[in-house]
Structures are given as C-alpha cells and as structure tokens.
Amino acid sequence: MDKEWEYDVQLMSRRLATLYYYMVNAMLEELTEEQTERIIKNAIKGYGHYWGEFCKEKVLACSLPLTPNHYDLGKDLPSRGLSVGCDLINNDCELRQEYKECMFARVWKEFGFERWGRLYCYVDYAKFEAYNPELSVVHEKNELDGDNCCILHVSRRSHIRN
Numbered sequence: 001m002d003k004e005w006e007y008d009v010q011l012m013s014r015r016l017a018t019l020y021y022y023m024v025n026a027m028l029e030e031l032t033e034e035q036t037e038r039i040i041k042n043a044i045k046g047y048g049h050y051w052g053e054f055c056k057e058k059v060l061a062c063s064l065p066l067t068p069n070h071y072d073l074g075k076d077l078p079s080r081g082l083s084v085g086c087d088l089i090n091n092d093c094e095l096r097q098e099y100k101e102c103m104f105a106r107v108w109k110e111f112g113f114e115r116w117g118r119l120y121c122y123v124d125y126a127k128f129e130a131y132n133p134e135l136s137v138v139h140e141k142n143e144l145d146g147d148n149c150c151i152l153h154v155s156r157r158s159h160i161r162n
Contacts, residue, residue: 009078013103017117021108024116040119048126051076056131066132068095068154076127088151095154096140102150105143118144128154 027036055074056066064070069090089096108117121142128137136157141147 010103014107017104017107020104020117020120021111021113024113037119040116041122044120044123045126048123049130051123052127052130055127059131065092066134067092068128068135068156071095071128071131071154074131093156095152097152098141099150099152100143100148102143105150108144114144118142121150124152134158 024036024040027039031039051074055071055076058074059066059070062073064073069092085097085099087095087097104117104120108114121139121144124139125137128135134157135154138153140151140153142150
C-alpha cells in the first residue's frame with residue numbers, strides 16, 4: 001500500500017501521454033502535419049505559460065526571487081513517481097537536472113511517436129519563459145532524441161557559458 005502513490009502517478013502519466021498521442025493522431029487525420037505542428041506548439045506554449053505563471057506566483061508569495069533553483073518550490077509536478085531525477089547543479093544562477101525513466105517518453109517510444117512526443121517537451125521552455133524571461137532553457141539530452149536520459153539546463157542569460 002505504501003507504493004500505491006507511485007503506481008497512481010505512473011498510471012496518470014501513462015493516461016496523459018496516451019491522451020496526447022490520440023489527440024495528435026486525430027488532428028493528423030484532419031489536418032496537414034504543418035497545421036498540426038503549429039497547433040500543438042501553440043497549445044504547449046499556452047500550457048507551459050500557465051504552469052510557469054503558477055510557479056511564479058507561489059515563489060513570489062514566499063518573497064523569494066525568481067531564480068532557477070526556486071522554480072521547483074511552485075510544485076507544478078509530482079515530487080515523486082513521474083520520473084527518476086536528480087539535481088546536477090542547483091543554485092541561484094543555474095539549475096541542471098537529469099531525469100530518467102520518463103513515463104511520457106516510455107509511452108511515446110512504445111507508439112513510435114518520438115517526433116510528436118518531443119514537441120511536448122517544449123513545455124519546459126514555455127514554463128521558464130513565463131516564470132522568468134531572464135532565464136535560458138536548453139534540453140541538453142532527451143530520451144525522445146535517443147539519449148539515455150533527459151537533461152534540462154536552466155540558467156540566467158547573463159550566466160550562460162560559451
């Protein structure tokens with residue numbers, strides 16, 4: 001019973017990934033790939049902005065600055081069960097996180113849906129754009145690109161290394 005929460009989070013993740021799969025496929029039946037991609041990108045951007053604003057409000061309510069390391073205080077994702085993650089860097093200027101076993105990626109790979117699933121990952125760019133436009137976001141690795149993990153790197157634009 002103690003691990004039931006983990007199953008519940010994974011089941012909900014699988015359901016949402018499957019919903020996304022069927023929604024995109026329904027669009028592809030009615031629209032061109034270009035139209036579908038434009039609509040998906042627009043929807044993901046709006047979705048990301050919603051959650052970025054959500055986290056921004058929570059962090060500001062704590063009277064904290066909108067730094068990369070404070071974003072997670074907004075709690076826009078389950079703290080456990082969604083994927084296996086760890087912070088590689090976590091400070092006021094920079095956040096670099098590694099994730100493995102993403103349920104969304106697993107489902108989309110099962111369906112051979114990497115290209116369209118990968119568009120969903122741009123939610124990270126939109127979230128941080130809304131949270132603090134002074135931050136830069138890069139997916140250094142992504143399971144849907146064939147990597148063994150996902151690495152998200154967020155930094156202040158003035159802190160970007162060359």
